[in-house]
Amino acid sequence: MTATGLDALAIAAAVRAGRLKAVDVARQAIGRIDAAGDLLAITQRLDDRALAEARRVDALVAQGRDPGPLAGVPYAVKDLFDVAGLPTTAGSASLEHTDPAPGDAAAIVRLQQAGAVLVGTCNMDEFAYGFVTDNARWGITRNPHDHARFAGGSSGGSAAAVAAGLVSFALGSDTNGSIRIPASFCGVYGIKPTHGSLPMEGVYPFAHTLDDIGVFARSAGDLALVDAVLRGSSQAAGAPHPALLGGWFARNLTPAMQVALDDFSAAIGPLPIVELVEVERARSAAFVITACEGGRLHAAALRQVAMAYDPATRDRLIAGGALPDAIYAEALALRAVFIERARALFDRHRVLIAPVTMGPAPLIADPTVLIDGTAKPARANLGLFTQPISYLGVPVVAVPLAVPGLPLGLQLIGAWGDDAAVIAFAADLERRGLIGARLLA
């Protein structure tokens, strides 16, 4: 029996029942990584560790003991999670020679306790500051569905690894869209949970006001399972009462996204259209907070070793570090106002729906997006629809639309702490055939 093509739920069930050996599942994942060619999703292989973890799972099964709900499921993590024995580089050559992490990130510890098997680390934009996964040290992660296009970022390696079937799920981080955008471009599921609800210990920070870790998965069921393992509990879900976000989220759409959104709306039935007011201000405030917190985090290092940074990241961080306290405080203060306005919407609608991006993944040869008719750099501007949602700190699941052509994604946005409602709504849409992952294996 092969694990290739199975989701995490099926692999774990087969391993727990003794129909599959975790060691064989790990070897198959290693073989798929070997065959991945120029995808550049995985940066560091952890073959020995993976096989050791898999043997431990098989031993528990042989002893009749519970190997955990993710028994033998292979996964990978973005390059900013602490992995015992490896330097945590956050995708930067400037950190390659730092001391190895003494232990695993808290999220990895929880997954290991649940029986999951870590097979590698994933490519990212340096220090998570970008939306394309164009990394000066490792190179560009290619979109598995079209190697001429970006995978999205900054967790692009994680998304590509899942879409290409190298691993069953992956961890990433999302500050302004860094899980949702690559999930959308690669045709997989991705969640940014309620801010602060998943463990951040052992994760290299970027902008702490907005940072979260989250999961990439090949089905809504897998997403629910891994999310529950990470948070240590399951949550109850309720009726979604969905609404479509208009205004800001209906502008700048490519023809393909407009058609996909119209078809989705027609299929799901009449959806009320609602507006989050002053989204543009919120997006810019999130931009300012990110620049300021990121810039200040790196200020001391940039004065010492600026030229060791990726130029595309370095110049943004230096500029962000110049933001004065007063402007940073303004950006934080606006948040309370925006949150109150959003709360009024969530009182009526448990799930709000919006596109993840304006359209499909940009071409690597033309790294721009059209905003109000002007071509802007994709690296900094793909977060038009994701940044305002990060600013709220609410849970969002990016789901892959069942459309022909290149993958496109929607954001299913819930109220604070209502992660289960958005995951359950995703599962419902999946059952109805309106969404579904686009996988190579």
Add this chain to the structure above:
Amino acid sequence: MTQTPAQPVPAGLFEQAHDLDDAALVAALGWPVPLPCVPGVASNLRLLADHIAIMRGARR
């Protein structure tokens, strides 16, 4: 995690970002930014200036 910059930038730097040339704008930061970084840093300072204006209610 957030550290206050060692040296505060001049008040009004972002308000003047579109009026200064690259060298003058980056020089106003008050530390020796490596020469290859100057155009990129200046460009990003102006981008931040635009976002600050939008955050304060200016329309694009």
